[in-house]
Amino acid sequence: MASSSEQPSGWRPPAKRGQTERWRLASGDDVEACLVAAERLLAQAYEGQRHEQNVRIATGSLAFVTLGSLAGLAFAFAQPDGVGSLATVLTGSATTIGTVALFMRLAVPRRRSRRAQHVQLVLAQDLASMVGNVFLDVANREHWSVFRMEAYKLRLSAFPLRTPRYDVSHPADGGRSRSAEGGSDV
Amino acid sequence: MSSVEDEGYLFFRQKTRTLALTTLPGQRSDVRLLAKQELFGSAAIIDGVVFVASFGFDHVWPHEQEIVAQQLTPFSLDSLRDYNAFKELDYFAETCQWIAEKRLVSQPHSWPRWLLVIVNKADLFWSQLDDARAYYTPGSGSAFDEVAQQLRGQLGTLWPLVYEVVPSAAVSTDYVFSPHRGDLRATSQLQHWACRASIRSLGGTLEGLSG
Numbered sequence: 001m002a003s004s005s006e007q008p009s010g011w012r013p014p015a016k017r018g019q020t021e022r023w024r025l026a027s028g029d030d031v032e033a034c035l036v037a038a039e040r041l042l043a044q045a046y047e048g049q050r051h052e053q054n055v056r057i058a059t060g061s062l063a064f065v066t067l068g069s070l071a072g073l074a075f076a077f078a079q080p081d082g083v084g085s086l087a088t089v090l091t092g093s094a095t096t097i098g099t100v101a102l103f104m105r106l107a108v109p110r111r112r113s114r115r116a117q118h119v120q121l122v123l124a125q126d127l128a129s130m131v132g133n134v135f136l137d138v139a140n141r142e143h144w145s146v147f148r149m150e151a152y153k154l155r156l157s158a159f160p161l162r163t164p165r166y167d168v169s170h171p172a173d174g175g176r177s178r179s180a181e182g183g184s185d186v
Numbered sequence: 187m188s189s190v191e192d193e194g195y196l197f198f199r200q201k202t203r204t205l206a207l208t209t210l211p212g213q214r215s216d217v218r219l220l221a222k223q224e225l226f227g228s229a230a231i232i233d234g235v236v237f238v239a240s241f242g243f244d245h246v247w248p249h250e251q252e253i254v255a256q257q258l259t260p261f262s263l264d265s266l267r268d269y270n271a272f273k274e275l276d277y278f279a280e281t282c283q284w285i286a287e288k289r290l291v292s293q294p295h296s297w298p299r300w301l302l303v304i305v306n307k308a309d310l311f312w313s314q315l316d317d318a319r320a321y322y323t324p325g326s327g328s329a330f331d332e333v334a335q336q337l338r339g340q341l342g343t344l345w346p347l348v349y350e351v352v353p354s355a356a357v358s359t360d361y362v363f364s365p366h367r368g369d370l371r372a373t374s375q376l377q378h379w380a381c382r383a384s385i386r387s388l389g390g391t392l393e394g395l396s397g
Contacts, residue, residue, distance in 0.1 A: 025257060129250060130250075
C-alpha cells in the first residue's frame with residue numbers, strides 16, 4: 001500500500017470554494033458541448049423508440065400468423081379423413097414452442113432497451129434544461145450574435161418537455177408523468 | 187411557467203362571458219414550439235395575449251437550482267433577480283415577436299387585440315412597487331418597456347394593440363432559492379386577503395379587455 005509520501009506531487013485535498021478557488025462561469029464551448037451531447041442522446045433515444053416500434057409490429061404480426069397457423073392445424077386435425085394426426089400434433093407443438101421462444105427472445109431485451117431509452121431521454125432533457133438555463137447568460141457575457149442565439153433557441157425547441165424529477169416515473173412501472181406547476185407566459 | 191400545455195376557461199362574475207385560456211409552457215421544448223405554431227399561426231383566432239412576469243422572482247425548479255446558482259456572481263438575491271429578469275425580458279421579446287409575426291400570417295380578425303402583462307408575486311416586492319412600476323409601466327423607458335414600444339411601433343396605428351400592465355399576487359408565499367451555495371429568501375409582505383383582492387382585480391381587468 002502506498003504511503004502518503006508516495007502520492008503524486010499534484011495531489012492535494014480539494015480547496016474550499018470561495019477561499020482559494022473562484023466560481024468558474026460556463027463558457028460558450030461548454031454550452032455547445034453540452035447541447036451536442038444532449039442532441040446525440042435524444043437521437044439515440046428516438047432511434048431506440050423507432051426500433052422498438054418495429055419489433056412490436058413484427059411480434060404482433062408473428063402472433064397473428066401463429067394463431068392462424070394453429071387454427072389451420074386444429075381444423076386439419078379435426079377432419080375425419082385426417083391429414084396425419086401425429087404430424088399435425090408435432091407441427092402444432094413445434095410452432096407453439098418456436099413462437100414462445102421467439103417472444104421470449106424479443107420481449108426480454110425490449111424491456112431492457114425501454115429502460116435505456118428512458119434514461120437517454122431523461123439525460124437529454126436534463127442537459128437541454130441546463131443549456132436553457134445558462135445560454136442566455138453566456139450569450140450576454142460573450143456577446144453572441146442574434147443569429148447564434150436564435151439558433152440555440154430553435155435547437156432547444158427540439159427537445160421534449162422536461163417534467164420535474166419527482167414527477168417522472170418509469171414507463172415500465174406503469175407511471176405517468178404529470179406536473180402541477182401553474183402559470184404561463186402566454 | 188407551466189410545464190405542460192394547459193387549456194381552461196375563465197368564468198367572470200357576471201357570468202355573461204367566458205374566456206378560453208391556453209397556457210404555453212415556459213420551457214423551450216417541442217410542446218411550446220408546436221403550441222406557438224398553432225396559436226400564432228394562420229388559423230387560430232386570439233383575443234389577446236397574457237404575459238406573466240415576476241420582477242425577478244421567477245420560480246427556479248429544484249433540478250435547475252445548482253446550475254443557476256453557479257451563474258450568480260455575487261451569490262445574492264439581487265443577482266438572482268437580475269438573472270431572472272434578463273431571462274424574462276428575452277421571453278417577453280419572443281412573445282412580442284410572435285404577435286408581430288401573427289399579423290403577417292393571418293387575417294386581421296384573428297389578430298390579438300390586447301397584450302396584458304401581469305406582474306405576479308407582488309407580495310414579494312410590495313415595498314419596491316414603485317421600482318416595479320418604473321420597470322413595467324408603458325412609457326417608462328425601461329428595457330422592458332422598450333420591447334413593448336418596439337412592438338407597438340411595428341404594428342403601427344392601423345392595428346392598435348391595447349397594452350396594459352397590472353400587478354397581482356396569486357398567493358402569499360415566501361420565495362426560497364436554496365442551492366448548496368446557500369439560501370436566498372424573500373418574505374411575503376401581503377396577507378392572503380390582499381392577494382385574493384388582487385386576483386379579483388385582475389379578473390376585472392381581463393373582463394374589461396375581453397369585453
